[in-house]
Every structure is written in structure tokens, then in C-alpha cells.
Amino acid sequence: MKTILIVEDDKKLNDGIRLALRKEFLCLQAFSLRSASDIYEEQPVDLIILDVNLPDGNGMDFLTGIRKTDNVPVILLTANKMEMDIVSGLELGANDYITKPFSLMVLRARVSVQLRDRNPSPDVYRIDDFCFDFSKMEFMRGKDILELSKTEQRLLRCLLENKGRNLSRSQLIDYVWQGDTEYVEEHALTVVVNRLRNKLGSQHECIKTVYGVGYKWVRN
Numbered sequence: 001m002k003t004i005l006i007v008e009d010d011k012k013l014n015d016g017i018r019l020a021l022r023k024e025f026l027c028l029q030a031f032s033l034r035s036a037s038d039i040y041e042e043q044p045v046d047l048i049i050l051d052v053n054l055p056d057g058n059g060m061d062f063l064t065g066i067r068k069t070d071n072v073p074v075i076l077l078t079a080n081k082m083e084m085d086i087v088s089g090l091e092l093g094a095n096d097y098i099t100k101p102f103s104l105m106v107l108r109a110r111v112s113v114q115l116r117d118r119n120p121s122p123d124v125y126r127i128d129d130f131c132f133d134f135s136k137m138e139f140m141r142g143k144d145i146l147e148l149s150k151t152e153q154r155l156l157r158c159l160l161e162n163k164g165r166n167l168s169r170s171q172l173i174d175y176v177w178q179g180d181t182e183y184v185e186e187h188a189l190t191v192v193v194n195r196l197r198n199k200l201g202s203q204h205e206c207i208k209t210v211y212g213v214g215y216k217w218v219r220n
Contacts, residue, residue: 001024001025001026001158001175002025002046002047002115003026003044003045003047003162003165004025004026004027004028004045004046004048004049004111005028005036005039005040005047005048005049006027006029006030007030007031007033007036007049007050007051007054007059007062008030008031008049008051009031009032009051009054009055010051014029014031015029016104017049017104017107020104020105021107021111022174022175023174023178024108025046025111026158026167026171026174026175027174028043028171031055032054032055032056033054033056033057033059033062034056036048036050036062037062037065040066042166044165045072046072046073047072047073047074047075047111047115048066048072048073048074048075049075049077049107049111050062050063050074050075050076050077050094051076051077052079052085052089053079059076060085060088060089060092063076063089063092063093063094064092066093067092073095073115074094074096075094075095075096075097075098075110075111075114076089076094076098077097077098077099077100077102078097078099078100086099095114096110096114098110123135127206127220128219129141129142130200132156132160134153134157137153139153139156141200141201146199146200147199148196148199149195151177151192152192152199154175154176154178155175155176155192155193155196158172158175158176159207159215159216159217162216162217163216163217163218164216164218165216166210166213166215167213167214167215168213168214169186169189169213169214169215170214171214172189172214172215173186173188173189176189176192193207193215205219206218206219
């Protein structure tokens with residue numbers, strides 16, 4: 001599952017973008033350049049949605065810093081009719097732009113275009129003596145068949161697609177329950193994680209608890 005960093009200081013808009021994308025992507029939220037830089041340095045992201053005007057600086061400066069070392073797709077959010085923002089952003093290496101106000105459906109389409117064919121996620125994972133085939137929904141540990149529920153399968157895939165990344169509990173809940181989280185208790189995630197760990201086998205330390213954050217997959 002691909003990870004998107006949303007850098008937008010308007011909390012309502014930031015939350016709205018996250019709600020529009022969370023069924024398909026893991027969304028990280030930043031409301032300032034400082035928090036965006038912290039998140040970007042801590043873990044890899046697959047796309048950045050970047051507001052130009054932020055409370056502690058200009059998004060163009062963040063874009064300039066990123067382009068020194070990284071080609072991650074960047075979609076700029078600009079104020080309506082600010083043509084210089086658009087021109088400057090594209091010259092600095094932005095991949096696309098969208099002017100405010102905008103349709104979240106259009107934004108979703110723009111995001112999909114930028115992520116199309118960029119390192120598509122595999123359907124089959126072979127790790128140690130495990131074989132996880134999501135296309136056939138066949139899961140093996142050696143010669144033993146692992147019977148995984150739909151919820152466990154979604155959790156497993158999310159962890160595998162983000163190997164080595166710290167995934168927050170809210171991100172995992174969003175993905176595992178496909179955005180239908182209104183009535184999901186946080187304890188439900190703990191239950192699913194423990195069930196999956198038991199099925200994988202206690203001798204295999206695959207899912208590590210990141211205290212105060214969530215979980216991550218640790219085996220290659």
C-alpha cells in the first residue's frame with residue numbers, strides 16, 4: 001500500500017484529503033513545513049501533496065530540498081489564479097498542481113496518475129519459509145496452510161507492502177477496515193494483530209510492536 005504525505009495547514013482540508021484517499025493509500029498528515037520535514041526524514045513516502053503557503057514558510061523551499069536527492073512525485077496545492085506559484089513549482093520539479101478550491105474526486109484521479117506503474121505491489125511474497133499469494137489467497141508456512149480471515153489478509157498485506165516502516169494504529173485501522181472505521185474500537189486491531197502473530201508462529205518474530213506508534217513488519 002502506497003504512502004502519501006499531505007502537507008496542508010488547513011485542518012479541514014487536510015482531513016478531507018485524508019478521508020478521500022484513505023481507502024487506497026496510507027496517509028500521513030503534516031500541518032507545517034517542520035512537521036513535514038520530520039515525517040519525510042523518518043520514513044519513505046510514495047507521493048507528496050504539498051500546499052505552497054504554510055504557516056512557517058513556503059512549500060517551494062520544501063520542494064527544492066526534496067529535489068536535491070529524491071524524485072518522489074509532488075502535487076502542489078495552490079491558491080486560485082496564482083500562476084507564478086504554478087510556473088515556479090513546475091520549474092522546481094513539481095509533477096502536477098491543482099488549484100483551490102478543487103474536487104476531491106479530481107485530486108484522487110491526479111494522485112492515481114502519478115502513482116500509476118510506479119513499483120506496483122507484488123501479489124506473491126516469499127520470506128524465509130513463508131509464501132503469501134494474495135492473488136490466489138493461499139498462505140503457506142513451509143508445507144502448512146495458514147487459514148487467514150479477510151481482516152488478517154488485509155493486515156498482512158499492509159504490513160508487507162510497507163516492510164520496515166512504522167505504521168500507526170490509525171493507518172492500519174483505516175486500511176484493514178477499508179475506511180469503515182466509525183464503529184471500530186482500537187482494541188480490535190490488537191486482537192487481529194495477535195491472531196495473525198499466532199498463525200504465523202511465535203518462533204517467527206515478524207510483526208514488531210512500535211510502542212506509542214503501532215506496528216511494523218521486520219523480516220525480509
